[in-house]
Amino acid sequence: MSIVSAIRVSGVVKRFGSTAVLTGIDLDVPRGAVTCLLGPSGSGKSTLLRCIAFLEEATDGIIEIDGEPLGFGLDPDGVRMRLPDASLRKVRSKIGMVFQQFNLWPHMTALGNVAEALVTVRGLGRVEASEKAMAQLEKVGLAQRATHYPSELSGGQQQRVAIARALALEPKIMLFDEPTSSLDPELTGEVLNVMRSLAETGMTMLVVTHEIGFAASVASKIVFLDHGKLLVEGAPAEVFGKPRHPRIDQFLDTYLDRGAAGLL
Amino acid sequence: MNALSSIFGYLHGDDGWNILSGLANTIILWLVGSVLGAALGFFIAVARRYGPKPVDWLLKAHVEVIRGTPFLVQAYLLYFGGPYLCLALGDGSVCLTLEPFHAGLLGLTVYGSAYYSELFRAGFEAIPRGHIEAATTVGFTRWQTLRRIILPEMTMLVLPSMVNMTILLLKETAVLSIISVKELKFQVDIIGNRDYAFVESFTILALVYWALVEICGAVGRAAEARLSRYRFAHS
Amino acid sequence: MSWELFWLLVEASGLTILYSAVSIVVGFFVSAAVCAGVLSSNRPISAAARLFVSFFRGTPLLIQLLLIYYLLPQIGLNVPSAVAAVLGLSLCTAAYQAEILRGGFQSVPRGLIEAADMCGLSAFATFRRIRLPIAVRLTLPALTSEAIMILKSSSLISVVGVVELTTMAKDLASSTYQPLPIFAAAGFVYLVINLVVAGFGQLAERAARRGHA
Ligand SMILES: Nc1ncnc2c1ncn2[C@@H]1O[C@H](COP(=O)(O)OP(=O)(O)OP(=O)(O)O)[C@@H](O)[C@H]1O
Ligand SMILES: [Mg+2]
Numbered sequence: 001m002s003i004v005s006a007i008r009v010s011g012v013v014k015r016f017g018s019t020a021v022l023t024g025i026d027l028d029v030p031r032g033a034v035t036c037l038l039g040p041s042g043s044g045k046s047t048l049l050r051c052i053a054f055l056e057e058a059t060d061g062i063i064e065i066d067g068e069p070l071g072f073g074l075d076p077d078g079v080r081m082r083l084p085d086a087s088l089r090k091v092r093s094k095i096g097m098v099f100q101q102f103n104l105w106p107h108m109t110a111l112g113n114v115a116e117a118l119v120t121v122r123g124l125g126r127v128e129a130s131e132k133a134m135a136q137l138e139k140v141g142l143a144q145r146a147t148h149y150p151s152e153l154s155g156g157q158q159q160r161v162a163i164a165r166a167l168a169l170e171p172k173i174m175l176f177d178e179p180t181s182s183l184d185p186e187l188t189g190e191v192l193n194v195m196r197s198l199a200e201t202g203m204t205m206l207v208v209t210h211e212i213g214f215a216a217s218v219a220s221k222i223v224f225l226d227h228g229k230l231l232v233e234g235a236p237a238e239v240f241g242k243p244r245h246p247r248i249d250q251f252l253d254t255y256l257d258r259g260a261a262g263l264l
Numbered sequence: 265m266n267a268l269s270s271i272f273g274y275l276h277g278d279d280g281w282n283i284l285s286g287l288a289n290t291i292i293l294w295l296v297g298s299v300l301g302a303a304l305g306f307f308i309a310v311a312r313r314y315g316p317k318p319v320d321w322l323l324k325a326h327v328e329v330i331r332g333t334p335f336l337v338q339a340y341l342l343y344f345g346g347p348y349l350c351l352a353l354g355d356g357s358v359c360l361t362l363e364p365f366h367a368g369l370l371g372l373t374v375y376g377s378a379y380y381s382e383l384f385r386a387g388f389e390a391i392p393r394g395h396i397e398a399a400t401t402v403g404f405t406r407w408q409t410l411r412r413i414i415l416p417e418m419t420m421l422v423l424p425s426m427v428n429m430t431i432l433l434l435k436e437t438a439v440l441s442i443i444s445v446k447e448l449k450f451q452v453d454i455i456g457n458r459d460y461a462f463v464e465s466f467t468i469l470a471l472v473y474w475a476l477v478e479i480c481g482a483v484g485r486a487a488e489a490r491l492s493r494y495r496f497a498h499s
Numbered sequence: 500m501s502w503e504l505f506w507l508l509v510e511a512s513g514l515t516i517l518y519s520a521v522s523i524v525v526g527f528f529v530s531a532a533v534c535a536g537v538l539s540s541n542r543p544i545s546a547a548a549r550l551f552v553s554f555f556r557g558t559p560l561l562i563q564l565l566l567i568y569y570l571l572p573q574i575g576l577n578v579p580s581a582v583a584a585v586l587g588l589s590l591c592t593a594a595y596q597a598e599i600l601r602g603g604f605q606s607v608p609r610g611l612i613e614a615a616d617m618c619g620l621s622a623f624a625t626f627r628r629i630r631l632p633i634a635v636r637l638t639l640p641a642l643t644s645e646a647i648m649i650l651k652s653s654s655l656i657s658v659v660g661v662v663e664l665t666t667m668a669k670d671l672a673s674s675t676y677q678p679l680p681i682f683a684a685a686g687f688v689y690l691v692i693n694l695v696v697a698g699f700g701q702l703a704e705r706a707a708r709r710g711h712a
Contacts, residue, residue, distance in 0.1 A: 055613050089619065097617040103610035107632050107707075117618035120628060162614075169618060332647075332690040334654035336665060337682055344678035431557075438559035442658065449562065462569040470558045470566060477557035 004067040006031040006173050006204040007052060012061030014047050014228075021047045023228045025061070029173075029221075034205045036215035039225035040251055045208045048225065049177050052206070053097050054088065065091050066172060096166030100178040102158040104150040110137060110161045111146040114168050121169070136164040140194050156187030160194055167198075174198070176207040210255050216240060224248060279455050286451030287472070289365070293447060294434045297369055301376025301433065302426070308377060309384035323381075330378035335436050338375060342367040343443035368437075368445040376433050383425045387418040420491050427484030431477050438473065448472065500680040504671055508681070511667035512688045518581065518663060519650045522588035526649075529589060530596035537601055548597070555594030561655050563587050568659045584656035592649050599641045603634035636707040643700025647693045654689070664688060 007029035014022040021044045029035045037045050050056040052063055054071050060080065063070045070091045075081050104113050114133035118124045124132070137143050140160040150158050159179055166174060176195070180188040192214050199205060199218050209215060215222060215236065222239040224232040224247070232245050239248065308327065312320045330338070342362060362370065391414055399409040441450035449469055456465030536548030555563065564587040571583050578586075607630050615625040635642075654665035668685035672678035 053617060055616065092617075093619050095617070097614075099610055099614065101608075101610050103608070103614040105611055105614070105629055105633070107636060116628065117620060120624045121619040121621075165614075165618065328694075329686070329690060332651075332693040333686040334651040334665065334689060336654045336657070337668070337686045337689065340669070340672075341679065341682045341686065344672065344682065435559040438561045439655070442561075449559075463566065463573055466562050466566040466569065469562050470554075473559055473562065474554060474557040478553070 003031070005029055005064075006066060007206065008064040008067075009048075009052065010062050010064075012048070012051060012058045012063060014044070014051055014056060015059045021228050022051070022058070025225075025228075025230055027223060027230060027233070029204065029206050031204050032202045033220040034199045034207060034218050035221040035223060036219040037206060037208045037223050037225060038210075038212075038215060038251065039231075040254070043225045044228040045225050046177050049097075049175050049206065049208055053095055053175055054092055055097075065094050093169070094172045095175060096169060096171035096173070097175045098159070098162050098166055098177070098179050100181050102150070102155070102162045102182075104158050104162055104165070106150050109147050109149055110142060110153065110157075110164075113150070113161055114165045117165075117169055133164070133168055136168045137161070139167070140164045141190075154187060155183045156190045159183065159187075159191045163191075163194055163198070173204045173206065176205065176209070178208050178210065180209070180211060212240075212252065212255055224251070282451045282454070283448070286446060286448040289446055290434075290437050290448040291476075293365075293369055293372060293437045293440065293445070294430075297372030297376055297437070298430045298433050300369075300373040302380045304373060304377035305380025305382075306384050308381035309388065312381070312385065313388055327378040327381055330375055331382070335371070335375050336439050336442065339368070339371050339439060339443045342371050364440075364443055364445045367443065368440040368447070371440070372433060372436065375436065376429065379429050379432070380426070383422050383429060384418065386425075387422040388414065390421050391417050423484070423488055423491060427481065427487075430484075431480050434476055434480065435473065438469075500675075500677060500684060504675065504681065505684055507671065508664060508667055508685055508688055511662065512664045512692060514662060515650065515653050515664040515689075516692065518585055518588065518656065518661070519646070519653045522585050522592055522653070523646050523649055525585070525589040526592035526596055529593035530600055533593055533597035534600040534604070537597060538604070552594045552597055555591050556598070560587070560591050560652050561658065563591055564655055564659055580659045581656075581661045584659055584661045588649060588653060588656065591652070592645060595645050595648070596642065599638050599645060600634065602641070603638035604630060606637055607633045639700065639704050639707055643697060643703075646700070647696055650693055650696065651689065 005028040007027070009025050009027040009029075012022055012025045013020065025048060027048075037048065039045050047056060051058045052065075052070075054063075057071065062072060062074065062080065068087075068091050069083060071083060071088050072080050073083050104110075105116070108116060111130060111133050114136050115126075115129040118129035118132055119126060122129075134143060134146060137146050140163055142157060142160055142164070145153060145157060145161075150161070153161065163174075163179075179195070180191050183191065188211070192211065195205070195207070195214070196218055207215075207219070217236075219236055222232075222234060222236050223230060224239060224245075226247050231247055232239055240252070244252075308323050312323050315323075343364065395413055395417065396409060399413045404412065437447055438449045440447055441453060444450065452465045452469050456462050533548050533551055536544050537552065539545045539548070564584060567587045567590075568580060568583045571578055571586075611629060611633065612625060615629045620628065653663060656663060657666040657669060660666070664685055668681050672681045675681065
């Protein structure tokens, strides 16, 4: 009971104008394990992840990272209030994020992308930052591509650079929003492999994905979102095993790939 | 109110009438120049796209020369060019003399055509190949494809830049006052010089052109809004 | 037309290049401020910046130049006509460059800024390291066209008596009674300058394209 979750989401609501996209989410993301966030398109997965990254501000609710409130906290009377920017920056620095569209900075080389924040945020010297960045690129198997620009890399390579860029800042938690959805099937594998080995190092990961096979084999926890609500959560065997929730049956019919069928 | 009456206070006699006739000339030059320029520009773009290579090169050279030189220099060439040719030909029997107004209109048309042609060329190139191929597969002739597919699509693609170009041409008409075309600026200059009311006359001119440009922009935006519903059909 | 006359035109074109270059650079700094103003959340500042852009894009440069030329002495600023002319050119190009910059900043993909945000870059660092370089790369073609536009438009400063290529051509045309070859030669000089600028623009674009998705 005393173990603090890596991420704790309590009562998070997100509205865009009058449309409610998240309607009261409660979620615990365990430390040192992979949690996969599944759900049909438009169910609010990205929105939830972006709230956890504070790229969107939740309309209501509290998000705690490592036990510390992110962006909003409760005052002594239990009223939700905005926290100072310094606290936000500190808590947020524990999070790394990988996007579906990679979002590498096009005017910097792979090495430049990884080293940038080490210099401008961490204040490291150029040489030291480059060495650290190079070490990260080696981990994702791209040391030889260090001087290439993003436009000269394949999608899979770009995504691995993006992972290295996030890892260089030594986050405690990594968020992935459909990291392989804009990749060809052959390239998906290389990114999933990097993610697998990252999981083996004990990194806390929260992954939005449609790769059911990856979720079933790597995740210790599956969270299923539907219409902005958390529908089911549990170990893969519980969530995918029979009897299944009818919405999950439907979802699996749509997304299940041949490779994953055997795993369930 | 005081500032306004001091701006307009120096007008008297036929001044109002002269200004109006100048404004009329400006608008005629602008609209006729734009329409002729766009038509000629379209012709150039089509000829460069479908014509033989040498035609393309020749027209490209023409377009680059026009776009690479100031309109003022082109205007001077037209203005002085006519009489000069007469002198050079010696006996004066073959004489090419252009009225300033016609020289101005010719200049605007040729100048505009170069820019319009580039704009249409970009428009042609922006149409997805698939749309043209689709038309060919359902048996459209080349002409039908141009008329039914390429032109409507291109109109939507180039409309915003056409509005910008037309505005540019309006502003260039003021340059024609330098070669004594009796357009708006020319007429207002006469009054300004007479009364030493330079700041006042240039302020009025600026406001009139500004208003015309804003009107043109608003019309363009309205046209774009009307056409934009067709945009759903492709994307 | 003799080589001596042509050489006089070439010499005068140095002034055309000088005035244009100064105007473009001054205009760039003004445009950065105007662009920041247009994008500002402060209503009066944004409205004023929009008005500036609308006026200088909505009126003929010729009239702007004349207005500034006659207005400055009236408000007690007796500056040489070349200064008034460069001021006019700078303000005009500032309005155009501000629009170009605004377009550039608005087309920087949002994801790139979110990535900077997630890497902990401050707003200033994001501007300096991510938004500005990408916006400038996106706007290089438009900025090159604008530079060429100003080189051509600078011929208008001949009307306030500033010596440059067109003024020289006018003077030579009236003193030699050979307007046609002289203006044709002046046009040729403008053309060569603009082709060179366009060439440099293409080189810069190619250099920038390597670092572009
Ligand atoms: N900025 C926004 N403004 C308005 N509505 C939005 C915004 N962002 C997302 N939405 C809406 O919120 C809903 C959930 O979107 P979200 O991107 O979170 O879904 P998702 O589960 O990630 O879907 P997908 O699998 O397609 O990525 C959608 O209906 C979407 O239209
Ligand atoms: Mg999503």
